[in-house]
Amino acid sequence: MADAEYVNIWMRPERPAYGPTPGYSRAQITEAAVRIADAEGLEATTMRRIAAEIGAGVMSLYRYVPSRDNLIELMADRVMGEIDVVGMPSGDWRTDLTRYADELRAMRLRHPWIVTVQRSLPSFGPNQIFLIERLMGVLDAFVSIDENLGLVAMLNGYIEGTSREEISSAKELRRSGLSESEWMARSAPYVDRLVKSGEYPIFTKIVKEARQPHLSRDDQFRYGLKRVLDCIAAALPSTGRVSQGPRD
Amino acid sequence: MADAEYVNIWMRPERPAYGPTPGYSRAQITEAAVRIADAEGLEATTMRRIAAEIGAGVMSLYRYVPSRDNLIELMADRVMGEIDVVGMPSGDWRTDLTRYADELRAMRLRHPWIVTVQRSLPSFGPNQIFLIERLMGVLDAFVSIDENLGLVAMLNGYIEGTSREEISSAKELRRSGLSESEWMARSAPYVDRLVKSGEYPIFTKIVKEARQPHLSRDDQFRYGLKRVLDCIAAALPSTGRVSQGPRD
């Protein structure tokens, strides 16, 4: 069949040559799907639910999107577009990367479901590509492309890793349908058993510390981010290191 | 109901008081599920498929596991146990963390499906907890628990981030059912369109570079890992920095 020719959605044209004027659009469907996923999670984002949201028949969606998996790819790229990188190789890489990190983190917390979607380079959509372009453009003047890839992998890894734990906790909390205090009370026996056993001193430390958090989530994130940026600074040749902050 | 009392599987006893001797076990079911997921992916790991694998009725599985989601948690903890951390605060933190990184990476490549499973702290199983204990024990003597959390977040983020892309690409390749060359040929029009547009110089660089990779995946990983470890070294007080490698 001719449709199998396309490896991904980005090559598949939305509008065909002619015929009746379509009543919906990819963007509209994607938008509705994102709205549902934000409010009720990705597993609630079914084709029927989306169709109901925009007042269409279920099968009508397939005139615009080849499959649910492809729709999820569209959703992922759609939210990537929320990350503001205008004017981003600004000359001050540290400011640029801090802004990027904050925006990516905020976007992930706004759309918790993205942690479950897979990405691979050839399935990257226009927003994703554009984002990579701007992000890697920040360090492009200072390091080789290989080094750049390694550094952004580290940066993204940190951002995604820290937000991931935060997101899954929140999701599990909501899935249980309990209040936060109720849920902690339920978890207590398990945590207590581990602590009481005395075999996990470090886990115990973490629990004790987490129960009286003197740092907010945001502060924790900023704190670790500073470390990552310091690491990037160390990897840059001296031309890239504008004078700032303490060295060592 | 009494079952709702348990927040997670780790508190729920496997064997009840008495009755007929069970014919299967949680471990056996988990093992079978991991085997199937390794070979055919997590979406192929259905209750019916697992039951068939061990020669049981489908509903028999529910005598051992409350739900499929919980089974996946068991699977995740099961593969965490493969990471060898014996004797791990060895005194040389750099060796310890390198070994951990290599093992975690290798485990993720062996069990590609873990990238799709969510984790949150209170759902951590015994293996996961034990692993955290040993891993964070490596730096515990040198830094505060907060700093330690930040550093391992960075390390884990790097490892997970780099393996993630590798894994999704491989998965997409297999899902398409094409050979690697066939698949690259199919992707070519999309990539070419982006390159030809001239709007994405950095993306173009990446593509050109990736087509003639002078570094293996392993080498790329090791290279970036060294950067991360250097960053950790910089965060340690002087007592923790054993003499090695170039400073600055």
Place this chain on the structure above:
DNA sequence: AGGGACTGGGTACGATGTGCGCAATCAGGA
């Protein structure tokens, strides 16, 4: 004016997770 590519959408199918019920099994109290 007519033909063909397209539209929205109803019906139907196979696959999934899992609640319910039932006969068979085995430990503990009499």
Place this chain on the structure above:
DNA sequence: TCCTGATTGCGCACATCGTACCCAGTCCCT
């Protein structure tokens, strides 16, 4: 020793999912 009831393995049934197929109506092109 035998009864009682907790627990076993498991078939049946159901709701819900993605989506293949079909058809009538629509609109551009020749």
